[in-house]
Every structure is written in C-alpha cells, then in structure tokens.
Amino acid sequence: MIDLLWLMVDALLVTLLLILGWITCASTDIKRGITLFTAFGLLLALIWARLRAPDLALAEAVIGAGISGALLLRAINDHKPLGSSTPQRSAWMTWSINLMALALFCVMSWSMWLTLDQVDSTRLSQLVLSQLDDSGVSNPVTAVLLNFRAYDTLLELAVVLTAVLAILALSPMRSAFQPAGVLLTGMLRWLVPVLIVSAGYLLWVGAHAPGGAFQAGAMLAAAMILLHQGGYHSGSGLNLMLLRVLLVIGIALFVGIGLVMMLLNQSFLDYSPGWAGLLILVIETAATVSIAAALTLAFVGGRPDGWEPVTDSSNPSNSAEFNS
Template sequence: MTPALVFDGLLALLAVAAAMAAIGGRDLFGSVAFFIVYGLLIAIAWVRLDAIDVALAEAAIGAGLTGILLISALARVERTASSGESGEGGRLAKIAAALLCAGVAGALAWAALALDPQGAGLTPLISEALPQAGVGNPVTAVLLNFRAYDTLLESIVLLFALVAVWSLADDGNWGGLPGLRQHARSDGVLATFGRLLPPFGLVVAVYLVWAGSENPGGAFQGGTVLAAIWLLVAMAGITELPRVSSLPLRAALVFGPAFFLAVGAIGALAGTFLGLAPAAAKAIILAVEAGLTLSIAATLALLVAGSPQRTQG
C-alpha cells in the first residue's frame, strides 16, 4: 500500500459518501451543499488521473455552475411549491430499486475489470497526429481539430438550451431582463469584491484560453471564469445583465458557434468539413477558441441568470 493509493482510496470513499449524502439527505439545501462538495472531490480525482483539463471543467462547471443553478432553482421552487417529498414508494419498492441499481453498478465494475489491461486506446494515434494539429495540448487538439465536430455541436447545444430557457418566460416578460433584481449595499463585501476581482478574473480567463493550446485549459474553462466574473459584477449591482432582446448580446451569443461553422465551411471548400491545414491550424484554433470563449461566457452567465422575469430595472 503506497501513500498515493491510501490517498486515492480515501478520496474515493469521501466522494461516494458525499454522493450518498446528496442523494439520501432529507433537507434539499443540505443535499445541494453535499453535491458541490462531491463535485470538488471528483475534480481532485481527475487531477489524480492526470486529466487536468477535465478537473478544471468539473470544478468550474460540474460543481460550481451546476451548484449555483440548483441553489437558485431551489429558492424559486420553495417559494411557490409544497416542499414535501410526497409519493415516495414503500420500503419494498426502495429495496427493489436499490438491488437493481447495485446490479447496474456491479455490471459496470465487472466491465472495468474485464478490460484488456494493456489496451492503449487512442493515445498512440493521437500522439502520432499531434505534430500536425497545431497545438501541443492533446486534449485541445482532440476538441478543436480531430473531433471538432463534437465541440461545434456542443456549442450549439449550449445555445439551444439558453433559447429553450428563455422561451419559458411569461409572455409579458418576453424580451425583458433576466433574473431577479439584485440588491447589494454599495459599501458591502459583495460590492467590494465586485470591483476588486474582475481584473484578476479577466487575466486568469485570458491565460486559461491562451495557455490551453499547450497546457491544460481552453475555451470552456476560460469562458466559465469570464461568466463567473460577469455574474459577480451583476450580483454586486455594479452593472445589470442586458435585456434578452438586446442585439449586441445576441451577437455575442451566436458569434462563437457561427465563426466555428464558417471555419468548418471554408474547410469544406478546401476538401474536408472542419479540416485544418497543419500550417494554419494554430492560428485558426486560437481564433475559434477566442470566439467560443466570448460566446460560452455570455451563454453560461445568462443560463445561470435564467429566463426573463421583469421588464423594468
């Protein structure tokens, strides 16, 4: 038993315990708190698996943004709905469900143990093609070059989710301001942080995108930091998020995916849709990432703010 293995074992135990507390708890707010802790533990597990890019995404998006979304939804639901967890099945049904789920987990565990321990996966192929990819970080190369299709469609999924969330607004609020009015004391902690943190956040976000070509980081991680900064400034009452009918906002939301699509179309004229010539790959990837960062930041911030709920500031 090496110390590393002991650490990993404790980490796995803590993550499982936090997940159980989040699922089984009585109080929903407590469950959400456990879920955020769980997400951060999983992020550490990703670091242990040498997947720093995933760790950054999990900590920022899986734990952070999902946690914020759950907390704000909880506050809204508890204002309007009965909170009892009614209609839960009897003891017998719960035992049957638990056995079934244990069976699924057991089958997955068996599948993991049955894998060929010497399987190399796609790593050799990717290492071979990496010199032509234009970037040194293999994960960025897969995301924006080898499997750019996924990333393009994913950025469009994110946009569609925002359109769907907006479309749930009351008719009277359509085109209005997202989220509720923020009240913050101008000399309070929130307002002070709202003025202090943005410059640092901007630097971190730009660094994550720029460094993402050679080191862990990238458009999604950088975009999330930007979104967090924008939300912080809005929550501190320093600025207001724009109306959902605002044209500059909509341009910012669409720009990244549209630019990506245009690059793909140019590639199609040259032979392959989304194909990048090795000589120009780095410049194109950085340009696409810059555009995506802007759009992802705007989309994520507005997803957290929610559907338009008022027409006056």
C-alpha cells in the first residue's frame, strides 16, 4: 500500500517534470521561460531527493533552482535590442532542428540502454564503499569527488574558471542596483549571516554527510548576489587583487597539492596515507571560495572598475538601474 502510494508520488513528479520541461522550452516569452526553468530545477531537486541522492538534490536546489535563475535573468538584460524581437525561423529550419534533436535523443537513449544492459550497476558503488576507509572522508560522494576521481573535479573547477574568464573578457561590468528599500535591507541583514553560516556548515559536513564545496560555494555566492541586489556593490570597497586571488585559489591549491603529492608518491593527486582527510578539507575550502567568487563575478558580469586601466569613456557603475 505504502509502496503504491510512493509510486504514485514518483509518477506525479516525473510527469510534472516532463510537462514543465516541455512548456519551458515551448515558452516564447524569455522571462517566463526562465521562471519556469527555476521551477523545473526545484522539481528536479525533489526528484534527486527521492532517488536518495541528497548531494545532487542540494546542488540542484542551490545552483539549478537558485543561482542559474538569477544569472539568466541578469543576462537577458544585456542585449535589449537583440532580445526584444524573437528570431523568425522558416518551417523547414524548425523541422530540421526537431529532427536532429530527435536523432540525438535516440542515439543517447540507445547508448544508455547498451550500458544499462552490459554494466553491472552495483560494481562501482561496491568498489567505492570497500575503499572508503582509505579516502580520508566517510561520505562516499565526497570520497569520489575529491579523492578517487579528484582529476574530474579539478577539471570541473577549470571549466568554471574558464567560463568566468570569458565573461570577464567579453563585456564591461553590468550596472549596479540602487540601494534597496527598508524591508529588503532588513531581511538581508539577518539572511546573509544565516547563508554564510549555512555555507560553512555545508562545507564542513561534506566530509561525512551530504554537502561539499560546490553546494557551499554556490550558497556563499547567493549571499553575495543578494547583497549586490540590495545595492551593496563591491565596486569601490572590494580589494580587486584579493578577488583575483580568490578566483584562482581553488584550482591553484588543487594543482599545487597534486604536484607535491606527485613528488612524494610518484602519482598526481595521490594523497599520502593519513593526510587525505586534511588535504581534502583544505582543497574543498579553497574550492568553495573560488566557486563563490566565480559565480558572484558571473552575476556582476564583466571587468569590475579598476581591474585594469579603464580606457573606455563610459563608466558603467555610475548609471544606477532599478531592477526587481
């Protein structure tokens, strides 16, 4: 009976997700599409939780439903003249795009079906659990991300850094927000400390329970974005040299520790026994800071003033923009 009830809940969640995904893609109004995409992220987080993947659920809730919605809404204001008119496609173009998407879907489903059939799905998780005692942490997800497959995580950080460097290179800083009203300022005063403490908790707890650098970094970035929206802009107050250091410290420390371990143990990122727990904590802390700095810069957009000698005459931070 209870099983049947859960099956109904799961079926409802999956159906809602598919419908929401469809109307998100089909939406012609881009703002509406982004709002629906945030709802899609929240629903996806619920589904990860139902699949007993709390790490993924946390990451999806913070990044998918939270940060990316804010980033997308901020980005659509960048090119007003282009964005106001929807591009006209011919029917032939639409159909060929649909056909190609269908073909891609079929190929991917087929290859996934092949792997499902051939690989024993419990093989890797048993391997991870049997080696967990040597990893330095007791959360298997963190053990995989920061120890067994640390190389992948290093490259993920590199991807984030590359994306942010591209954002910094492409445009000047977006205009700042006006100082917020009493109510929002009042809420920020106590919400931002709560967010910072929660981020610290997520980082620390990642060693033995769901959490970790990506979730903590995104939560810290959320606090920074809220402050930015509340009109506390970082233009003058923030030390830009410090920001540069923060942006790369995660990947720099990761590579540095990897190289030191290579000297000691003949293999890149092969932690010395007994040191793994501490090294993972150090790497994760640095990664948290870098991810937070990267996501905040992606929201603020472009080069902050003073990042390098400014040659263009327009000073974007002086033109305040109201945006709710």
